[in-house]
Amino acid sequence: MLSALAAGPLYDSTGIVFGGQPPGPRSYYQYANWSERPSSRLIGLLDARLNGRIRAQSYNERRFDWVALDTSGLPGDWLLGLRIKEFYHDTSPPRHRAVVAVDAELLDWQAKTLLARRLFRIEQPLSDENVTAAVAGLSTATTQLIDQLVEWLESLAPGRGPAEPAD
Numbered sequence: 611m612l613s614a615l616a617a618g619p620l621y622d623s624t625g626i627v628f629g630g631q632p633p634g635p636r637s638y639y640q641y642a643n644w645s646e647r648p649s650s651r652l653i654g655l656l657d658a659r660l661n662g663r664i665r666a667q668s669y670n671e672r673r674f675d676w677v678a679l680d681t682s683g684l685p686g687d688w689l690l691g692l693r694i695k696e697f698y699h700d701t702s703p704p705r706h707r708a709v710v711a712v713d714a715e716l717l718d719w720q721a722k723t724l725l726a727r728r729l730f731r732i733e734q735p736l737s738d739e740n741v742t743a744a745v746a747g748l749s750t751a752t753t754q755l756i757d758q759l760v761e762w763l764e765s766l767a768p769g770r771g772p773a774e775p776a777d
Contacts, residue, residue, distance in 0.1 A: 611686035611719065612657055612679050614649040615693035622647060626741060626748075627698035636698060642741045648697045652712070652752065653679065656692070659756055660763070673767035688725070689717045690763065695729070699736070699744035708734040708747030710755050716766065726766055730755050 620627055620636060624644045629636030644651070660677040678684045696711035711731040718725050734751040736743040 611682075611684070611689045612653050612660075612677065613689060613691045614653045615691045615713075615715075617649050617694040617697075621694045621697050622649065626744065628701055628741075628744065629698060630702040631700065634702070639741050642745075648752075649692070649694050652692060652694070652756075655752065656756055656759060659760060663760070673764045686719055689719045691715045691717070692759075696731070697748065699741070699748070700733070701739070706736040706739045706743070708732075708736060708744055708751045710734075710748060710751040712755060712759075714759060714762070716763070726762075728762060730758055730762075732758075 616622060623638075624647055625638030626642045626644060627636050627638060657677055657679060660674065664672055664674060664676065676684075678686065680686075680689060691714070693713045693715075694711070695713055696709050698709055700707045700709045709731070711729065713727070713729050715727050716725045717723065732751040732754045734747040734754070736747045
């Protein structure tokens with residue numbers, strides 16, 4: 611199961627954030643917004659990517675039987691919670707970049723124990739110093755982050771036996 615955990619108030623909105631490295635101030639672009647909160651979109655993209663992989667694999671290749679959002683009502687063995695730590699256009703010199711950082715916590719939902727935790731951080735250089743380039747960079751960084759999340763999750767999943775499931 612996948613869950614979007616509460617992000618800090620700056621990143622838990624549809625505003626596109628820009629600013630320098632901490633402790634520098636950060637703010638929202640005045641006339642640019644996301645169509646949905648980045649945490650919701652990230653979970654949706656990861657759900658689509660994992661389920662797409664499952665459908666494309668044979669039974670023995672699969673690392674997971676299924677993936678669903680925690681709001682689906684389906685029971686699951688594992689729960690992956692993602693919390694956005696940073697999701698912004700870094701305007702610090704010498705070069706602007708998109709920064710995406712996510713804290714991932716994988717829980718055994720049945721035993722209520724932490725299986726693994728990892729911080730993922732991607733910095734994507736921008737082609738220009740404006741909101742259009744920032745959005746493109748954040749999109750690219752998000753794709754790279756999802757690639758790393760999928761690889762990490764699959765490395766933690768147990769392997770399958772050689773038998774196909776009974777019908």
